[in-house]
Amino acid sequence: MRALMTKYGITQAKLAAYAGTSQSSISKYLSGTQEPNANVLANIATALHTTSANLLGKPEPTIVTPFGFIKEYCARHGGELSEAEVSELITTLLKAREKRNDQTR
Template structure:
């Protein structure tokens, strides 16, 4: 994870014009801890990784380098709109539950 994760995290911060301090506050950690993630000296646990991805409107897979492209909300929105007619009621309920379920 280390260097690639740190670089992707830094890129997202710059892209969204967010400071490390602002992100640290959003995900309930310290700026020092976040700085260690950026430098590659420390790796976030799964729950922190998910919180960071959510706060940056991206995916943990993108931050980890598993996905090469950043999260694209308009693309996802178009995909859902295009396919909603073919989704079963059970699938629609599962999607709504995933979107609005409290953590």
């Protein structure tokens, strides 16, 4: 958690505000003396661009499809993408489909 906070420049105070908890609670989570409830954990994961499972050191759950991780990530973090990023993602997917269709003709 601390490494992700550093990576994204998120202070304990900012993380606490985003997660809906206190800065002292974040400090306790970091020291391992307290664990967040499920809602706070989910909010922390979103703020740190990861999943609750990752923060807990568990294997990432995936939707059972060849693109499950990507779909799951987009569902969780899609709201954070700019319009340009959404457009680029859609364009990339459409180009890949077009390329596949051209190859099967």
